[in-house]
Amino acid sequence: MTDMIVRVAARGDGITANGRHAALAAPGDMLTAEGQVVPGPHHQMPPCRHFPVCGGCQLQHLDDESYAGFITDRIAGALAAQGLTTEIRPPALSPPRTRRRAALQAESKSGRIRIGFSEGSSHSLVDIQECWILAPALFALVAPLRGLLARFLRGNRRARLHLTEADQGIDLLIEGIEAEGLAAAEAITDFCQRHGVARFAIDTGLGPETRWEPEPVTITLGGVPVPMPHNSFLQATREGEAALVAAVREGIGQAGTIADLFAGLGTFALSLPGRVYAGEAARDAILSLKAAAARAQRPVFTEHRDLFRRPLTTAECDRFDAIVLDPPRAGAREQVEQLAGAKVPAIAYVSCNPSSFARDAEILCKGDYRLDWIQPVGQFRWSSHVELAARFSR
Structure with a gap:
């Protein structure tokens, strides 16, 4: 059959x-x-x-x-599991070879350096000779890194490589190697100059230590260069970021006063009209956003605030014309429970986990919000990872 x-x-x-x-x-x-x-x-x-x-x-x-x-x-x-339905728009798919940030593994095995992703459900490493998801600038660094790591990675050890496209070039953070002495410093400097690396840092377990950064590394968000802390979170592709920003702007309309919660470096805060309050628990990220907004004279007020332990209260939420949420995979249950009783006219919710989003959406809908639409975004091309932006209204 x-x-x-x-x-x-x-x-x-x-x-x-x-x-x-x-x-x-x-x-x-x-x-x-x-x-x-x-x-x-x-x-x-x-x-x-x-x-x-x-x-x-x-x-x-x-x-x-x-x-x-x-x-x-x-x-x-995910919505059906919570008894919800709404308009789901056609997904915005990022093209191949557009991922601007990635975490790769490296290992020394049988006298050669292998760099790539782990096999599915396995610790075995695939030594990539091509990649259809990484941006060309990121993949171009893989082969040269094999040569550099041959100096520092020995004895069947592994390292983790964090690569991000910044305004000045590739930002590279390596975990799991030690590179001490003048010869190591010269090798790193030569590598960075030869291959256009914007910043090179090593983390041996005590936090990133910068070894090369000829000029401060930034990432431009909303037209504003923002100082970029090590291993910063960014949307995976520029196309995905643009699709999410467009959906959030549509979701909040012409709101004059907006709260951007879980604001990060300011992906949304720096792209929104009106006055913006930005709340974020990561200290380095919120300080970078504060400095960038001040330098660009953007009306963004920042607060270092853990929104899981200390969410905005219902009364605080009611001070805003619209609220933007962009929580991590766990969702924003504590904040949403406060929002459910608020009178904020519009909420734009960005999520990287349909299940936690649907759980939070059900809480908001029980509080008499309406889920108007969802814009899916496929920026992790060919993976099972799904992102979305949604609008709720009173």
Whole structure:
């Protein structure tokens, strides 16, 4: 008996209408009685030679239509679990090779340096020779890093590499190596000059130590250069950031006074009209936003505040015409419980976890907010990671 794959589950397996699962199957594929997948119209040839072994991608076998459908289904399923429905717009998909930040692993094995992502559900490392998700500037640094790390990474040890595209070039933080002495300093300086590295830092477990930064590293947000602390959080792609900012601006409309909660470096605070209060628990991030806003003369008031332990109260929320939320994966339950009783006309909620978003959305809707629409964003291309922006209104 042959069954058709009708959807893709949260972890990437194809599922038939009668509940059979098949790895690396796309909607429209046929699953034979023996478990063989017969490719259908939405099953594309994966572009990368490392797929499906490399854990950096899970869904390269899906064409754009079925990948967008996967994103929409993830969100719709999370909402349905909370008894919610709303308009889910077509996902905004980031193109291949646009990821501007990534964390890679490096290891010394059998006398050679390997750099890449771990295999799916494994600690084994895939030594990447190509990558269809990393921005070209990031991938261009992989081969030179093999040569540099050969000096510092020995004896089957591993290191973690954090690469980010900053305004001045690549910001590189390496965890798990030691590089002491004049020869090491000269090697690092030569590497950075040769390959256009904006900042080079090493973390041996006591925090990042900068070894190279000829000029202060910044990231431009909302047209404002913001000082960038080590290993800062940024939206994964510029296209994804632009889609989320556009959705947030639409969600709040022409609000005059806005609270940006979990503000980070100011991705939204520096792109919003009117006066903005920005609350953030990460001290380095909020100080960077404060300095950048002051230098650009933007009307942004910043506060170093842990919104899990000390959320804005309902009375404090009522001082604003709109509120923007961009919490981590756990969501913003403590803050949302305060918001549910507030009279704020509009809320724009940005989430990287449909499940925690749906839980928070249910709390807001019980407080008589209406979930107007959701804009999905697929900036972690070909992964099962889903992001979204949504509008709630009174």
